[in-house]
Amino acid sequence: MREITFAEAVLEAIQEEMRHDSRVFYMGIDVSPPGVGATGRLRQEFGDARVRLTPITEATNSGVAIGAAAAGMRPIVNLLICNFGFVAFDQIANHAANFHYMYGGQASLPIVYRQSFGAGRAGAAQHSSSVYPSYLSVPGLKIALPSTPYDAKGLMKSAIRDDNPVLFFEDGALGGSTGPVPEEEYLVPLGRAEVKRQGTDITVVALGSMVRLALEAAEDLASDGIQAEVLDPRTLVPFDDGALCRSVGKTGCLVIVDQSSRTAGAAAEVAARVCEDPQAFAALRAPVARVCCEDVPIPFSPPLERYVIPSKEKLRAAILRTVQRSPA
Amino acid sequence: MREITFAEAVLEAIQEEMRHDSRVFYMGIDVSPPGVGATGRLRQEFGDARVRLTPITEATNSGVAIGAAAAGMRPIVNLLICNFGFVAFDQIANHAANFHYMYGGQASLPIVYRQSFGAGRAGAAQHSSSVYPSYLSVPGLKIALPSTPYDAKGLMKSAIRDDNPVLFFEDGALGGSTGPVPEEEYLVPLGRAEVKRQGTDITVVALGSMVRLALEAAEDLASDGIQAEVLDPRTLVPFDDGALCRSVGKTGCLVIVDQSSRTAGAAAEVAARVCEDPQAFAALRAPVARVCCEDVPIPFSPPLERYVIPSKEKLRAAILRTVQRSPA
Amino acid sequence: MAPSLFCYNWGVCARTIDSLCKRGMLYLEASAALRRCRIDFSTAELQQVLRTMLLIRLFEERLVTEVQAGNIPGMLHLAVGQEAAAAGVCAALKPEDYVVTTHRGHGHVLARGAEPWRVMAEIFGRSGGTCGGRGGSMHVADFSVGVICADAIVGGCLPIATGAALGAKMRGEGRVTACFFGDGASNQGPFHESLNLASLWALPIVYVCENNLYGASSPARETLSVQDVAVRAVGYGIAGEVVDGNDVMAVAEAAARAVEKARSGQGPTLLECKTYRFRSHMEGRTPASDPYRPEAEVAAWRERCPIDLLQGRLLAQGAVSRQELEQMRAQVATEVEEAARKALESDYPSPADALLHVYAGEGPPE
Amino acid sequence: MAPSLFCYNWGVCARTIDSLCKRGMLYLEASAALRRCRIDFSTAELQQVLRTMLLIRLFEERLVTEVQAGNIPGMLHLAVGQEAAAAGVCAALKPEDYVVTTHRGHGHVLARGAEPWRVMAEIFGRSGGTCGGRGGSMHVADFSVGVICADAIVGGCLPIATGAALGAKMRGEGRVTACFFGDGASNQGPFHESLNLASLWALPIVYVCENNLYGASSPARETLSVQDVAVRAVGYGIAGEVVDGNDVMAVAEAAARAVEKARSGQGPTLLECKTYRFRSHMEGRTPASDPYRPEAEVAAWRERCPIDLLQGRLLAQGAVSRQELEQMRAQVATEVEEAARKALESDYPSPADALLHVYAGEGPPE
Ligand SMILES: Cc1ncc(C[n+]2csc(CCOP(=O)(O)OP(=O)(O)O)c2C)c(N)n1
Numbered sequence A, B: 001m002r003e004i005t006f007a008e009a010v011l012e013a014i015q016e017e018m019r020h021d022s023r024v025f026y027m028g029i030d031v032s033p034p035g036v037g038a039t040g041r042l043r044q045e046f047g048d049a050r051v052r053l054t055p056i057t058e059a060t061n062s063g064v065a066i067g068a069a070a071a072g073m074r075p076i077v078n079l080l081i082c083n084f085g086f087v088a089f090d091q092i093a094n095h096a097a098n099f100h101y102m103y104g105g106q107a108s109l110p111i112v113y114r115q116s117f118g119a120g121r122a123g124a125a126q127h128s129s130s131v132y133p134s135y136l137s138v139p140g141l142k143i144a145l146p147s148t149p150y151d152a153k154g155l156m157k158s159a160i161r162d163d164n165p166v167l168f169f170e171d172g173a174l175g176g177s178t179g180p181v182p183e184e185e186y187l188v189p190l191g192r193a194e195v196k197r198q199g200t201d202i203t204v205v206a207l208g209s210m211v212r213l214a215l216e217a218a219e220d221l222a223s224d225g226i227q228a229e230v231l232d233p234r235t236l237v238p239f240d241d242g243a244l245c246r247s248v249g250k251t252g253c254l255v256i257v258d259q260s261s262r263t264a265g266a267a268a269e270v271a272a273r274v275c276e277d278p279q280a281f282a283a284l285r286a287p288v289a290r291v292c293c294e295d296v297p298i299p300f301s302p303p304l305e306r307y308v309i310p311s312k313e314k315l316r317a318a319i320l321r322t323v324q325r326s327p328a
Numbered sequence C, D: 001m002a003p004s005l006f007c008y009n010w011g012v013c014a015r016t017i018d019s020l021c022k023r024g025m026l027y028l029e030a031s032a033a034l035r036r037c038r039i040d041f042s043t044a045e046l047q048q049v050l051r052t053m054l055l056i057r058l059f060e061e062r063l064v065t066e067v068q069a070g071n072i073p074g075m076l077h078l079a080v081g082q083e084a085a086a087a088g089v090c091a092a093l094k095p096e097d098y099v100v101t102t103h104r105g106h107g108h109v110l111a112r113g114a115e116p117w118r119v120m121a122e123i124f125g126r127s128g129g130t131c132g133g134r135g136g137s138m139h140v141a142d143f144s145v146g147v148i149c150a151d152a153i154v155g156g157c158l159p160i161a162t163g164a165a166l167g168a169k170m171r172g173e174g175r176v177t178a179c180f181f182g183d184g185a186s187n188q189g190p191f192h193e194s195l196n197l198a199s200l201w202a203l204p205i206v207y208v209c210e211n212n213l214y215g216a217s218s219p220a221r222e223t224l225s226v227q228d229v230a231v232r233a234v235g236y237g238i239a240g241e242v243v244d245g246n247d248v249m250a251v252a253e254a255a256a257r258a259v260e261k262a263r264s265g266q267g268p269t270l271l272e273c274k275t276y277r278f279r280s281h282m283e284g285r286t287p288a289s290d291p292y293r294p295e296a297e298v299a300a301w302r303e304r305c306p307i308d309l310l311q312g313r314l315l316a317q318g319a320v321s322r323q324e325l326e327q328m329r330a331q332v333a334t335e336v337e338e339a340a341r342k343a344l345e346s347d348y349p350s351p352a353d354a355l356l357h358v359y360a361g362e363g364p365p366e
């Protein structure tokens, strides 16, 4: 199968859906002149009306998408780095999330809000966060967070076709990474996790680029006789509880590796779901471990930054510790 | 001891600290004319310069507090209902939270952001949320959430004296509730939980007005022979891990009752902390239960609203279920 | 680049209002500028507009009774005294146009022709309400009459309205969007961002600022750095206009101009209606005569009741008789009575339905 | 209520810029308006301003070398070509004044007199940096010279600057705040909210918009609904002024007027400097000559290099000799060389220190 980059895969999904449905349009501060770069290609194909360059006004762009969706369009808004999305937090959390419910289902809001996230590129505190946990507690939003080009394309297509506001989080570390993506059309449904590696001894839940980290750590540990199962939820809302609990039910051990903060990050919710599920809880033989960003703003200087973000070493240590703590 | 309302207690704290430190000032959209209402009283005592009426611009008000703090002042900003605070999310999460760290400790930001929260008063989706989980994953912020007039006064005074941005969440259901508050000065430190009721069979972690709910449920259940311990964290950041783990270590059962959403709410973090602590986890004899708001925007109509928010009945059921599941 | 036309149409009448507003008061008799409008409206049209204002007034007065009777949960923001802005602007719209409103939106949705009983049922939290009781007074959207948003985050509705205008433009439907908001909202960031965008994209939208001189208890003179919100149009290269918001004919005329401009592709207008609410910001919370508003100011504006103004003019013109007016009022009163009855008969939604409609196209969340 | 003075000072020279900007280009020779400034500056002052511009230029050119050598992590936004705004505005400030800047702030912090090696060390992520290496290029705050914020969320710095001005006013310190931001930022909500507030409270602040005609790759003509950001001052009842931002004397003169106004309690000014960046939005990302900028436009602005303009004028006046100029440049070059050396000698912070300073007054979080 051909291999393309994660960024290409996302773009292809948008392109295909724009061809397929004339109500789909794109807006953002990143739209380049026709022909230049990725969005420039879109602009060339679909014209200025459907690929709209906006001022640097994330809040209003996000609200404009709501109104346009209410008027029958299907907007895709690029907020770029997720810290910029905080400027739009009100529009997304108070307006987009509530619209369908508050008005008694009179209208639906088919909107995709794209955001990139993650540290590791010396972006400092205002360009390196992984902010999805802040939206996770807001009912009415769906949240996708793919880890491969294949999933990225399939989830983006599902997100565009979904009739709800979907936050599409793209791991900044993955943009240039490549992977197999079929030429023919396919979808990855929202709400379906995937076991990226089968294992019996411990479940490692990983998101975005942490999946690769987890797979590498799992390979390393295989030689120590530890078979880690790597589970990628792929969407945080809806969340595939069944897959999570099945895996933990089998392995009895759980480590979550995630780039959002340790406190109240995505890992907290994963841990909570396991601990409140009677079967999964009963199976759990060791304390849960979270390998996340330390609870600090992301520092600029690379040695500092490396110190606070998850690493293969930290993950490996957490897996070993957890397995050792579990009475066989 | 005299009894005063929760709202009075908060106001007294502000008043005392404004008398005590001329750098402390108050700003918000709720400031009334001198003499009228609570803020009008403040305005009368301290004048327009220190009790500032602002336009309805939560984002800028929150940013103005940052600049004023950097210039040596100690602002208190009232954002009123926490949904309005989402308008200011960027200023709080991208700016206030990072300021001290990102600039290498060159300045500190002694700011208090007041917000009220909670459902139950037919405020509908944009006036009833309990949004503290969205801030919980943002390092650099402290979060207080008192449940009694005593704690409210003591924590507000500590928050004003703290050199960091503190989000002070006031449960809308408590404003008129009364409780003993000494005349003489005292502080309640940030980061210290309180056992509001001793018990041996189960730990009920409760926040804000849920503490009263928990106490009532605990009294009811005492007649069934179940002794519930009610633990009030009082501050979410810093979080009193020791108190939580000690209590669960003793009881072996954990129910969390909280008004924020079930998914990724404050309860998720509490559950995760217990499950990753080796001692507390080892002590845990039953799955953790979360009694929270359902994952829906808060509906307006009272029967709908009652259905989705935590109630004594739901809490009671969760406690019973948890205790029954725990092998003695 | 947007057309940078700026027509700051500030007539004699508006100027008078302005100078009086400066002193926090407004006294105004019918002026030349007011009389000028007459010619543009047929008697039938004027009667229709009057009827709309009466409906809003009696509907909201009924809400006062109902809130006292305990039938209205939550917060209730009335627009008694501001009926001319709702009726005047909506008179200039076509049925297919969009309206976006705020926490103070009953008048707008009624002026669009929503069924009064369904609006009232919504305010009562009943299943027959326009939103099935999930929205309440602050969220009386009714998509069947084009009111696609009733938003209670101050300033939050402007981007949404702007988006509706974009959607309509992209679909080539010729629809215009009217976006209502307050003086308070005009200081919020989204106001600025939205007007900039609407100008750049020449969107078919009319931004209607109902400047009632207060945002909750805050006087505009302490929170708004300019006398007129409309002057801010300069900063976006669009048309700005101030009208006497209690003169429904002046409002309708200005709105018609702005709507026509929008529909013909000439972009947005910022239309400011100077008006006043006769009641408190919110029912129940503060006394009806708020401590923050000088009594004389309230009295002066009450003198300028938009309904009385129009009735007086129609009578003076001989366009209606006293008897006809009384008949109209009686009819509207019956309609409101009927609406209240029907609304009260509507059931509360069944509790477990609370879990429906979180996501479109799905049942309740598992 | 704020003073509603509006002085939209748009001289001959600015008007020329404007009409040329409309066509996306600017050709300008020294005009009468430019020459007019001469009298107000002593030769020593002008030399100092020139030296500041040279320092910024050579410092930033050095960064180009260093980024290519792999010494600069993260993103790097240079202001080569925009030195006049930094030098001109800062020349009008006192040492105790505050400056707030953005992601493109090296020039501002240098113009305030920060130690060049510490600024460079910050950009390199070294412990000797002004923020100990935690901020980097986008966050070069240096409180010791009054640069209390260097913020990389577009528009985010305006409320913070407004707050600094409020703090200074409340403390009665007579300090003025200068807030730098871009044309792109002028469309963000906080711009609107901040100017409204500063007007209402007559805060001692100068909002300096460096309009370099682009926000990243977006041309202002597609994102800014008016020709001049300064015209937006009308919407807040404050003074707005456009100056040729490549003419350091014009900038300094206008800034001095605005600062004086602010210091004497007459409130804020919106000062727009029309300028241009010679390099890309960000180093490395896009080619130096961006595809989105017409080559002729870049060339025309390069012709108007602010340093050349001032040097030419000083030479023409006989205020300096060619030799003196060369000497100055050599001195500055040495200073920059020295700064780079010292910065490179500074250690990286030790990794575990990453856990310090999350909260003031505490050690690392447990
Ligand atoms: C973002 C936000 N802040 C505060 C409030 C509380 N609030 C509700 S209405 C209102 C006043 C709004 O004033 P204005 O825009 O003039 O509208 P009016 O009520 O006068 O019609 C306020 C402050 C809110 N709903 N949203």
Ligand SMILES: Cc1ncc(C[n+]2csc(CCOP(=O)(O)OP(=O)(O)O)c2C)c(N)n1
Pocket: A029, A056, A058, A080, A084, A087, D103, D104, D152, D153, D154, D155, D181, D182, D183, D184, D185, D186, D212, D214, D215, D216, D281
């Ligand atoms: C809220 C936000 N949105 C987007 C960005 C990405 N970004 C960084 S600089 C920039 C352009 C800013 O333009 P302008 O304000 O004109 O300043 P300039 O870069 O031209 O100096 C953009 C879009 C950001 N940093 N913050």
Ligand SMILES: [Mg+2]
Pocket: C182, C183, C184, C210, C211, C212, C213, C214, C215, C216
């Ligand atoms: Mg108002």
Ligand SMILES: [Mg+2]
Pocket: D182, D183, D184, D210, D211, D212, D213, D214, D215, D216
């Ligand atoms: Mg720019």
